[in-house]
Amino acid sequence: MTDSPRPLPLTRRRPLDPPSEYARLRAECPVSRLRLPDGNAGWLVTRFADVTEALVSPAVSARRQFQTTVSSVTLTPAEWAASGFGTAFIGMDPPEHTRYRRLLTGEFTVRRLKVLAPRIEAIVGERLDAMAAAGPPADLVRDFATPVPSLVIGELLGMPAADVERFRRHADVMQRLERTKEELLAAMTGMADCMRALVREKRRNPDDRLISRLVRAEPDGGVPLSDDELVAIGNLLVIAGYATTAGMLGMGALALLTHRGEWERLCDRPGLVEGGVEEILRYLSVAPFGLPRTAREDTEIGGRRIRAGDPIVLSIESANRDPERFEAPDVFDVTRQPGRHVAFAYGVHQCLGQQLARMELRIAFGALVRRFPGLRLAVPAEEVPMRSDMQIYGARAIPVTW
Structure with missing residues (x-):
């Protein structure tokens, strides 16, 4: 295989599978040259062992020294x-990252999240009640996969229900691949303005939700x-907690409905839901563009020499x-048998909200198979429209009946 830079593999033969080119890359050139949309060259890492090695390597930085691997629209440092996203700790390395991580880790423990479980169950139940009342057919994306995580993240942060839709609209614009710089900045600053208003409201009228607890918190020092800082953290949690979970809810349902035997196993044996979620x-992967990283210093991954400053993309899918x-x-x-995967990354940057995502998925799929055991696609699987024009991959609509 030639080692000249190639674009990121994005063409899928089947909607639920990653691009077939990844199998060839893993076998022939697991760390390959990558051509980025902005014209720069970098590296694409495709094997599990190499991806996990890079995620824990001190020579590999999470700092966003190149703006995007997704589109040619880039922002200047000032922009x-x-x-409102400039202090997001997802793009920091220790010790800066450690300060925020330590502060937030306690907010996402299993014990604390259990307090939220009854409200998640209620949200899921309300959405399924609405589906049942409306009767078939339904759109599982519109009626279930999209509203559940957006309402949950609103509940977590203490966001008024009226604001949830506004945040969701801004997030959707930010996730589009085809948007102008002006549209991107308007969505980012619009979300930041909304979050800033929420932060100021929590300073005036605190409650027991996450933003209020962070207002009262005292980090290291x-x-x-x-x-x-609060705006950047809140915005990051909205993007991560809504878009990725919504995508995974929809894709997971589509996978189960197109693998009918697996759906029936969950219906017959509810105890399989936890392992089924893993x-x-x-x-599945809803992050086809991988995890962006940069070489902090000259290093080696998978036997390839990578120079300081080189962009690196780690392919989770x-x-x-x-x-x-x-x-x-x-x-x-x-x-x-569940084994360690990298759906939530690995190492110090492992997804902070992974236990919340797992809880949502377990509650949602468990309730779905109990309530609608006869659920099935209302169109042939190949006619389900996919969101190939978004940074978060998934189904645009999943028509179902029962």
């Missing part, structure tokens, strides 16, 4: 700083978080289908 997370890590990785099996 990024003014957008005893200096409270500024409004800018298989959904491994088998390729790593989770690596046959060196998973037996029969292209088989969807809800009875598979």
